[in-house]
Amino acid sequence: MSTHREIKFVRSPAGLPTEDCFSVADVPTPEPGVGEVLVETHVLSIDPYMRRAMSGARPEYRLKHGATMIGRGAGIVVKSRHPDFKEGDAVQSEFGWRERVVLKGEGLRKLAPDLKPLSLSLGIVGQSGATAYVGLHDIAGMKSGDTVVVSAAAGAVGSAVGQIAGINNCCVIGIAGGPEKCRHVVDELGFNSCVDYMAGPIDKALAEAVGDGVDVYFDNVGGEILEAVLDQTKDGARVAICGQISHYNSDVKAGLRNVHLLLDRSIKIQGFRVGSDLERRDFALEQLLQWWRDGKLNFRETVSDGFDSAPAALINMLQGGNYGKQVVRVV
Amino acid sequence: MSTHREIKFVRSPAGLPTEDCFSVADVPTPEPGVGEVLVETHVLSIDPYMRRAMSGARPEYRLKHGATMIGRGAGIVVKSRHPDFKEGDAVQSEFGWRERVVLKGEGLRKLAPDLKPLSLSLGIVGQSGATAYVGLHDIAGMKSGDTVVVSAAAGAVGSAVGQIAGINNCCVIGIAGGPEKCRHVVDELGFNSCVDYMAGPIDKALAEAVGDGVDVYFDNVGGEILEAVLDQTKDGARVAICGQISHYNSDVKAGLRNVHLLLDRSIKIQGFRVGSDLERRDFALEQLLQWWRDGKLNFRETVSDGFDSAPAALINMLQGGNYGKQVVRVV
Numbered sequence: 001m002s003t004h005r006e007i008k009f010v011r012s013p014a015g016l017p018t019e020d021c022f023s024v025a026d027v028p029t030p031e032p033g034v035g036e037v038l039v040e041t042h043v044l045s046i047d048p049y050m051r052r053a054m055s056g057a058r059p060e061y062r063l064k065h066g067a068t069m070i071g072r073g074a075g076i077v078v079k080s081r082h083p084d085f086k087e088g089d090a091v092q093s094e095f096g097w098r099e100r101v102v103l104k105g106e107g108l109r110k111l112a113p114d115l116k117p118l119s120l121s122l123g124i125v126g127q128s129g130a131t132a133y134v135g136l137h138d139i140a141g142m143k144s145g146d147t148v149v150v151s152a153a154a155g156a157v158g159s160a161v162g163q164i165a166g167i168n169n170c171c172v173i174g175i176a177g178g179p180e181k182c183r184h185v186v187d188e189l190g191f192n193s194c195v196d197y198m199a200g201p202i203d204k205a206l207a208e209a210v211g212d213g214v215d216v217y218f219d220n221v222g223g224e225i226l227e228a229v230l231d232q233t234k235d236g237a238r239v240a241i242c243g244q245i246s247h248y249n250s251d252v253k254a255g256l257r258n259v260h261l262l263l264d265r266s267i268k269i270q271g272f273r274v275g276s277d278l279e280r281r282d283f284a285l286e287q288l289l290q291w292w293r294d295g296k297l298n299f300r301e302t303v304s305d306g307f308d309s310a311p312a313a314l315i316n317m318l319q320g321g322n323y324g325k326q327v328v329r330v331v
Numbered sequence: 332m333s334t335h336r337e338i339k340f341v342r343s344p345a346g347l348p349t350e351d352c353f354s355v356a357d358v359p360t361p362e363p364g365v366g367e368v369l370v371e372t373h374v375l376s377i378d379p380y381m382r383r384a385m386s387g388a389r390p391e392y393r394l395k396h397g398a399t400m401i402g403r404g405a406g407i408v409v410k411s412r413h414p415d416f417k418e419g420d421a422v423q424s425e426f427g428w429r430e431r432v433v434l435k436g437e438g439l440r441k442l443a444p445d446l447k448p449l450s451l452s453l454g455i456v457g458q459s460g461a462t463a464y465v466g467l468h469d470i471a472g473m474k475s476g477d478t479v480v481v482s483a484a485a486g487a488v489g490s491a492v493g494q495i496a497g498i499n500n501c502c503v504i505g506i507a508g509g510p511e512k513c514r515h516v517v518d519e520l521g522f523n524s525c526v527d528y529m530a531g532p533i534d535k536a537l538a539e540a541v542g543d544g545v546d547v548y549f550d551n552v553g554g555e556i557l558e559a560v561l562d563q564t565k566d567g568a569r570v571a572i573c574g575q576i577s578h579y580n581s582d583v584k585a586g587l588r589n590v591h592l593l594l595d596r597s598i599k600i601q602g603f604r605v606g607s608d609l610e611r612r613d614f615a616l617e618q619l620l621q622w623w624r625d626g627k628l629n630f631r632e633t634v635s636d637g638f639d640s641a642p643a644a645l646i647n648m649l650q651g652g653n654y655g656k657q658v659v660r661v662v
Binding site (some may be wrong): 247273 | 553602
């Protein structure tokens with residue numbers, strides 16, 4: 001009987017996860033039933049929400065001990081009993097951390113044959129890019145000429161936010177950790193400027209960078225940076241909350257101290273998940289694919305090699321060790 | 332030369348305002364020019380935003396020492412040089428704390444002759460009612476069947492929020508201070524229930540009152556009550572922030588500690604001013620007038636007698652001494 005490896009979530013982390021939160025298991029590879037496909041995982045997506053699912057998120061999204069670790073993946077169909085998919089098709093879906101996975105057609109996305117490497121379908125031309133697109137357009141109501149600020153600017157979603165906002169003729173200011181990330185964001189991704197939050201309190205540098213104020217803030221981190229950007233908002237600003245990574249490894253909730261600005265400046269703040277409107281997500285993915293084909297999107301990836309490197313890749317990403325999308329190359 | 336009285340803002344309050352923050356002055360009554368009217372003030376509106384203007388608000392809305400106190404009023408035209416208004420017309424506008432005021436036509440609203448008492452045009456059939464309407468419909472996207480919570484429920488805006496939400500077949504839970512206000516809100520205004528925040532921490536009572544969660548929160552107070560209601564929100568909840576009265580008399584910003592829920596539950600929070608879309612405000616006023624004529628709106632007012640009682644009326648309102656709209660009867 002053929003087997004493959006899966007990675008289980010076995011222990012809740014206190015703070016930053018450690019490798020012993022996970023264990024690798026050899027399990028029998030199931031046969032696809034009617035209407036199902038067997039997929040070989042080529043690449044796994046590593047994302048901040050995974051840490052949130054390991055504790056603290058809504059109960060229905062919280063991972064149970066012993067469960068296979070969650071996560072999107074891309075791979076190749078190796079056996080199909082589904083009319084819409086054939087052997088050799090490149091596909092993307094929620095795989096979990098599995099080397100091989102049996103999936104139903106529902107939620108399984110066939111990838112454009114020219115989209116290479118497959119990891120792009122998880123990053124800038126995938127869920128990360130779609131998250132950026134939906135957050136900017138649907139949640140924040142981005143308009144041409146807006147001043148847009150994005151945190152974790154060198155990360156998977158942040159790097160997409162800056163480029164999409166740039167395509168829409170916005171002035172884009174990134175916030176990232178360290179001079180090298182800031183250089184990357186400006187020189188390679190085309191942001192107008194970038195503020196290094198590791199260089200000290202960002203208030204002054206941010207105020208200079210944004211000029212007459214922020215129209216849109218795309219928030220990936222929460223905490224003190226959210227507070228600092230709120231201080232710089234214009235009347236009628238919109239804040240799309242996509243991540244709160246500053247909270248994920250800590251139980252301490254510092255509290256947002258300038259909530260009064262919401263009223264003083266008629267600010268809108270909204271948390272969102274890209275999956276809550278699949279039609280808009282798919283529209284975004286089509287647009288991103290077009291931009292990528294037109295050469296309008298730059299990207300860098302942080303690739304970790306080998307299926308069993310997934311826990312280390314997650315820990316690296318949660319410490320800000322990634323540029324662009326953090327992925328695991330399985331095959 | 333004819334004179335009238337005006338009340339000036341002369342000193343910034345530390346905490347709750349005191350009467351010596353104001354002074355009464357006799358001033359010459361101006362003559363209306365071409366396109367202007369002279370109005371006799373019959374009633375003045377007393378509102379929480381006034382305290383905010385006395386310190387802490389956006390600089391452009393902040394009152395200067397020596398300026399005439401701001402505020403809406405309703406009264407009767409006593410001399411007109413404007414083609415659209417004639418002597419005896421009842422009108423409403425931003426009067427300031429003046430016994431007589433010269434105004435241009437712009438922003439001057441002629442009142443329906445059957446709208447009596449005139450104070451209604453400042454409260455439930457005026458700015459307070461319109462604020463409730465716009466906040467519920469335009470900001471919070473209220474839908475029939477929603478569970479709607481409103482703080483300062485016995486106040487001018489809160490009492491309108493509950494009734495408008497009730498007209499839209501929502502389940503309405505008020506938050507108010509003391510058993511008598513709670514009784515008023517339920518028995519006279521028709522709220523489904525009311526939680527007394529003076530009876531101790533509201534978490535448990537609120538959880539029981541809202542059942543499976545809050546869809547819409549209309550926030551007049553901010554602070555700990557905002558935090559407590561956020562804890563009870565459903566996925567996709569909307570929060571309209573209209574006031575933050577818990578902050579106005581204090582420099583301490585406690586901080587909102589459950590911001591992470593915005594992401595976990597895809598919550599939208601938005602601060603707003605009813606004046607930012609005058610077309611919608613006027614639409615709301617027409618609808619409110621119709622409902623009032625149909626007998627669908629209940630109201631209670633807290634009336635302070637005499638022009639020079641305005642400072643005391645403001646101090647009373649800021650301490651929660653009012654039921655419904657706090658007004659000053661000048662004539």
